[in-house]
Amino acid sequence: MKIRAVALNTFKEAIRDRILYLLLFFAVVSLVLSRLLSLLTVGDKIKIIMDAGLSSISIFGVLMAILMGTGLVYKEIDKKTVYTLLSKPINRNQFILGKFLGLIITLFIMLAVMTAIFIIIILLHSGTISWKLFVSLGFIFLELCLITSVALLFSCFSTPILSSIFSLSFYLIGHLSWGMETLIKKITPGISKILTQVVYTLLPDLENFNFKTEVVHNLPIPPKVFLFSLFYGITYTFFILMLSMLVFRKRDFI
Amino acid sequence: MPEEKALEIKDLHKSFKSGLLGKKINVLKGISLEVKKGEIFGYLGPNGAGKTTTLKCILGLLFPDRGTINILGSDHLSIKSKEKTGFLPENPYFYDYLTASEFLNFYSQLFHKQKTEDINKLLELVGLKKHSHTQLRKFSKGMLQRIALAQALLNDPELVLLDEPLGGLDPIGRKEIRDIILSLKERGKTVFLSSHILQDIEMICDRVAILVNGSLANQGRLDELVSQEILFTEITVSKISRKELEKFGKTLTYFGNKSFMKIYDQDKVDEILQLVKEKNGTIHSLVPRTQTLEDIFVGMVKKK
Numbered sequence: 001m002k003i004r005a006v007a008l009n010t011f012k013e014a015i016r017d018r019i020l021y022l023l024l025f026f027a028v029v030s031l032v033l034s035r036l037l038s039l040l041t042v043g044d045k046i047k048i049i050m051d052a053g054l055s056s057i058s059i060f061g062v063l064m065a066i067l068m069g070t071g072l073v074y075k076e077i078d079k080k081t082v083y084t085l086l087s088k089p090i091n092r093n094q095f096i097l098g099k100f101l102g103l104i105i106t107l108f109i110m111l112a113v114m115t116a117i118f119i120i121i122i123l124l125h126s127g128t129i130s131w132k133l134f135v136s137l138g139f140i141f142l143e144l145c146l147i148t149s150v151a152l153l154f155s156c157f158s159t160p161i162l163s164s165i166f167s168l169s170f171y172l173i174g175h176l177s178w179g180m181e182t183l184i185k186k187i188t189p190g191i192s193k194i195l196t197q198v199v200y201t202l203l204p205d206l207e208n209f210n211f212k213t214e215v216v217h218n219l220p221i222p223p224k225v226f227l228f229s230l231f232y233g234i235t236y237t238f239f240i241l242m243l244s245m246l247v248f249r250k251r252d253f254i
Numbered sequence: 255m256p257e258e259k260a261l262e263i264k265d266l267h268k269s270f271k272s273g274l275l276g277k278k279i280n281v282l283k284g285i286s287l288e289v290k291k292g293e294i295f296g297y298l299g300p301n302g303a304g305k306t307t308t309l310k311c312i313l314g315l316l317f318p319d320r321g322t323i324n325i326l327g328s329d330h331l332s333i334k335s336k337e338k339t340g341f342l343p344e345n346p347y348f349y350d351y352l353t354a355s356e357f358l359n360f361y362s363q364l365f366h367k368q369k370t371e372d373i374n375k376l377l378e379l380v381g382l383k384k385h386s387h388t389q390l391r392k393f394s395k396g397m398l399q400r401i402a403l404a405q406a407l408l409n410d411p412e413l414v415l416l417d418e419p420l421g422g423l424d425p426i427g428r429k430e431i432r433d434i435i436l437s438l439k440e441r442g443k444t445v446f447l448s449s450h451i452l453q454d455i456e457m458i459c460d461r462v463a464i465l466v467n468g469s470l471a472n473q474g475r476l477d478e479l480v481s482q483e484i485l486f487t488e489i490t491v492s493k494i495s496r497k498e499l500e501k502f503g504k505t506l507t508y509f510g511n512k513s514f515m516k517i518y519d520q521d522k523v524d525e526i527l528q529l530v531k532e533k534n535g536t537i538h539s540l541v542p543r544t545q546t547l548e549d550i551f552v553g554m555v556k557k558k
Contacts, residue, residue: 005363009349016351083343084405087313087415088364089336253315254270 002090003098010072010102019067020110027060027114035121046126050133050216053121057114058140062171064110065103065144069151070163072099073248082253093245100152100241107144111137132215135226139209142233146206147171149240156247174206208232259324260413260444261289261312266321268307281307283468285321289446289461291412294439296459297448298547300555304468305448306344309417312446313341326412337365340411344418346402350391354382354401357390358408365409376404381430395422403431407438414438416447420454432458456547464554471554481545486518490538491530498533502526512538 014020034052038045073096076082086095115137122129150170154163180200187193208229214221266285269278281304289295299305310316312323314331325335348357358373377383380400385393393401399422406414419435420428435458438445449455455462456476463473472479491499492512499513502522507514517523523540530537 002364005360009352009360013349013351079347080343080345081348083310083313083315084341084346084348084361084402085364086315087336087339087341088361088409089333089366090364091333250317252317253310 002094003101006085006090006095006098007101007105010099011105014068014103014106015109017068020064020106023060023064023067024110024113027056028117030056030060031114031117031121035125038125046122047216049122049125051212053118054133054136054140054212054215057111057118057137058143060114061107061111061140061144062147065107065147066151066164066167066171068106069103069148070155070160070167072103072152073155074158074160074163077253086253092249096152096156096241096245096248100149100244103148103152104145107148108141111141111144130215130218132211132218132221135221136211136215139211139229139233142230142237143206143209146204146233146237146240149237149244153240153244153247156244156251170204171206174204175210177203177205178207204236205232258291259288260291260293260326261287261295261446262322262324263287263308263312264322266308266311266323267319268304268311268316269319281468282311282318285465285468285470287463287470287473289413289444291444292439292442293460294435294445294447294458296455296462297446297465298450298452298455298462298551299448299465300450303465305450305465306417308465309341309415309446309448312415313339337409338412340406340409340414342399342402342406342414342416342419344421346398348390348398348401348405351389353387353389354393354404355386357401358404361405362408372408372410376407379407379434380404396424396427399423399427399431403434411443413444413446416445418449418451419447420449420451428454452546452548452551462547464551466555471557472550476547479550480547484520484542484544485549486516486543487520487523488539488541488543489515489517489523489526490540491515491526491535492538493535494530494533498529499526 031053034049034056037052038048041048073082076085076099082095086092119129119133122133147167147170151163151167154166158166177200180196180203184193184196184200187196211221211229213219264286266282267280268282269280271277272279285304285308297305297308307316311318312325312330314336323330326338328335349360352360354377355373358376362373374383374386377386380403382397382400382404385397390398390401399419403416403419406416414435416435420431423431432454435445435447447455447459459476461473461475462479464471490512492510494513496508496513499515502525503515503517503519515526517526527537529535
């Protein structure tokens with residue numbers, strides 16, 4: 001009940017944010033442009049539309065998660081609304097969970113709007129939709145959940161600008177870290193290999209959520225990969241949320 | 255039977271680290287006080303004395319370095335104690351995109367039972383009934399103070415913590431809020447009121463504690479703290495010559511045919527009255543000045 005109240009209030013706050021609509025507008029423009037892009041390209045047009053469309057949804061979703069998530073807790077502290085809120089019978093963990101869920105609801109709705117437009121574009125072009133498209137969109141949503149939890153964590157102790165930089169770095173590192181896997185294979189066994197392995201384990205690997213290739217080229221999605229990505233996303237998000245709660249629980253509101 | 259305590263603070267210490275080197279600043283240096291059930295307790299202190307820090311410690315917004323805080327027999331961080339507490343912050347700021355009733359409705363959901371029917375009554379109590387559907391961003395400072403008081407009373411709390419509740423209000427608003435605070439006392443509620451406006455504290459508080467530089471300089475009942483001894487008497491007379499008045503002391507001002515005097519010797523007051531009677535003069539006013547809370551407060555702050 002208390003988490004729901006905070007989540008609904010966060011949702012009310014988020015949907016009033018103009019930046020959300022600005023990003024949604026650009027996301028829609030980008031989706032429409034993917035259709036135009038397909039006309040200018042040689043090859044299977046539907047593949048271009050799917051590839052560009054899914055990338056647009058992913059990038060604009062991440063921007064929404066970062067730009068809004070980084071201000072979530074900071075704004076409450078900065079505007080001192082947290083003083084009265086936490087003086088009520090709500091514990092700090094409930095507050096963090098409420099904030100997280102509020103933004104997740106907002107992102108889910110934004111993702112649904114982008115998906116609806118995307119599906120209309122695909123249907124207009126090919127007339128059929130693959131179920132794999134929804135798998136890919138589902139993992140984009142899972143990635144957004146993880147990015148939101150990261151933004152929320154930074155928001156607990158840092159300003160929105162710094163938190164945005166940190167969260168964006170997390171996103172970029174997460175999409176580039178897969179290269180280390182190849183590096184590990186090439187390093188000769190020894191201390192450097194172990195260290196690289198440790199760093200790779202600690203760094204996020206957001207490519208686990210990337211199923212665009214499977215959708216675009218209609219490749220099979222192995223159940224093992226599917227389950228691992230699902231487990232990875234849920235566990236990582238849960239871990240970051242726990243960390244946020246730990247940071248927030250110890251915080252003094254001066 | 256011992257009197258029940260609404261709030262009990264023992265040896266409260268709080269420090270902050272400041273600057274790059276992390277220099278320690280002791281804000282609270284061992285505060286101990288008790289607030290009895292049903293009383294209005296004034297927590298006085300100049301700006302920067304540590305009043306808000308104490309309140310934040312009570313509410314669990316700051317973690318004390320040392321000391322214990324109990325609210326109505328429970329630890330101050332427990333949900334049980336928060337269910338029975340209401341808090342009005344200094345310079346309140348709320349979710350400005352919500353309307354007054356949406357805001358109160360949101361906060362009411364944070365308590366065990368939702369009291370939607372009470373929201374209208376509360377808005378009426380604080381004089382905001384006709385603004386229930388106005389967004390908080392359109393509220394003036396005084397209106398925000400009123401809605402802040404409404405949210406503090408949302409759970410019908412047993413202990414109400416008010417941080418500068420009369421700041422930013424016009425004289426009528428101050429009187430209304432004072433009346434609400436007094437009505438809380440009549441209903442058996444306990445009020446802990448932090449302020450530096452001495453006049454308000456003097457008017458409504460049963461007991462006070464004076465905080466200076468993070469330590470309690472004094473605490474007790476107002477009539478115990480404030481001496482009833484007459485310090486001096488202010489007299490305004492007319493139809494008596496200046497020459498005759500000057501022998502009683504320093505005549506402060508003359509305006510028209512009236513003379514205003516400040517007499518420190520009580521015997522001389524009787525002599526002036528006798529003189530006025532003999533010379534057929536007129537006494538316009540005679541005001542004996544006793545010690546005020548302000549005198550004590552200023553004295554303590556200067557001493558510290």
